[in-house]
Amino acid sequence: MATARRSAYALKDKYAIVGIGTTDYSANSGRTVRALAIEATANAIADAGLKPADVDGIVSYNFNDSAPAIAVATGLDIPNAGYAVDFLAGGNAANLIVLSAAAAIEAGLADVVVCYRAMNGRSGFRLGGGREFRALGPTQFTAPFGWITYPQAMAMWCRRYQVEYGLTPEQLGNVAVTLRENASLNPRAMQRKPMSMEDYLASRPIVDPFRMYDICLETDGACAVVVTSAERARDMQQKPVYIMGGAYGGGPQQGDDLFDCIRWPDHSKNYSHYIADDLWRSAGVTAGDVDVAEIYDCFTYSILMQLEGLGFCGLGEAGGFIADGHIRRDGKLPVNTHGGLLSEGYIHGFNHVIEAVEQLRGQSGPRQVPDAEIALTTAGAMTCGSAMILRR
Amino acid sequence: MSSPEAYAKPVPVPDPDSAPFWAGCREGRLLIQHCDDCSSHQFPPSNVCAQCGSGRLGWHQASGAGKVFSWIVVRHPVPKPVYAEDVPYVVALVELAEGVRMPSNIVGCAPEAVVADMPLKVTFRQVSDEVVLPLFEPA
Secondary structure, three states, X not given: OOOOOOOOOOOOOOEEEEEEEEOOOEOOOOOOHHHHHHHHHHHHHHHOOOOHHHOOEEEEEEOOOOOOHHHHHHHHOOOOOOEEEEEEOOHHHOOHHHHHHHHHHHOOOOOEEEEEEEEEXXXXXXXXXXXXXXXXXXXXXXXXXXXXXXXXXXXXXXXXXXXXXXXXXXXXXXXXXXXXXHHOOOOOOOOOOOOOHHHHHHOOEEEEXXXXXXXXXXXXXXXXXXXXXXXXXXXXXXXXXXXXEEEEEEOOOOOOOOOOOOOOOOOOOOHHHHHHHHHHHHHOOOHHHOOEEEOOOOEHHHHHHHHHHXXXXXXXXXXXXXXXXXXXXXXXXXXXXXXXXXXXXXOOOHHHXXXXXXXXXXXXXXXXXXXXXXXXXXXXXXXXXXXXXXEO | OOOOOOOOOOOEEOOOOOHHHHHHHHOOOOEEEEEOOOOOEEOOXXXXXXXXOOOOEEEEEOOOEEEEEEEEEEOOOOOHHHHOOOOOEEEEEEEEXXXXXXXXXXXXXXXXXXXXXXXXXXXXXXXXXXXXXXXXXXX
């Protein structure tokens, strides 16, 4: 494991999420990504009881498939953004942008920062279709062999895990079925139809060891949160959700892009294994303190690696942990109470932050985890990623 | 597609770091980098050694022997017109005898026959006038 940083994320409880906003999640928005981004950010700002003129920072992440921060600031008529940044990144950055918003405020670059992810992920640029269909740079060693899509990328990790520890189709299916149950209670979710284990096992083989229902949805939509200081948060209209801690990173040899894992040392472990110490230390809590966990689930398997990497169970034990019902809403670690990327929708992991905030505010309706005080959010599935600990 | 004969799959575009590798494939030689300072092997190629940072990298002809580190069986073709005729096909991370890993296809056996640590040997396949790909088959 990497040496823990001298000082993990040092802003414990100093910043808070004070507003959240979303659009509808659909397969065909019929709108520009810019329009989706403006709607979600405006909703988040209004939810905080603020006006766009109160906002002076904006940050997002994208794969050249979104409206850039300055375009959204222009659309919202934010008059003077002192911090406007687009991370060229994938789901790995879905928590990093929130941590960076707090860091920007700490540094005096802004006072109120809106963070968002917007995409026409089904009707426009489909990440599931793979990277650019050209074999240059890092892709020259992968694409010529028909290794192109993200399901194909992650299946390679999953197979290695299967070799090392054993993994049954039913152990993956438990994740899909559990998350679908949660989605059935979530009006925002794109897939609410009940799924049985038989349905899962009968779903179409895509790339062994993955079936269709191991793979997340593709979604048009956007979501956003507003971050400001804990001091300001206390007087605002929503109950603040404090950022207790967080971490970003991964191990050595993270590769030449987000797909590349050729030099990664051990494909049965992902980034979460390497950031766990920093994450827990930054917040001053342990895995046992988490009441609800929104874990990046681009694939069913992604959850297994992160449960192990962050220490909710031992290496090789996640399949059994899940089979024992621990990630169900009534289990000891309710996971992806909204249905996750697998059943709510794929807003590239940022929808996990929305769900965590709603759970901590007690606004999750029939899927509410009783008395949720501390939430984990994670972002990323391969060689790098980010995570946060939030509290009410 | 311009014509049915056209090679529709991604064709590697050599760059200054990788050109010797692809040139080697055209000659039926599997080349990986070797660090003159720390003696480690390296793939994919780079301008520096990822182990020690040295820029003193040379090329070494690998034995062509390897084994299966991990593998997938692609059953749903993406993009469909390009890979429809190929599925199911196997993509593997092949661990070469020299210690480095290399993505490739396993050919010459049924996808279901592939198992972890299965011994492999390189075989070269010309896919266009310019490009020869290193594939692997059971040893």
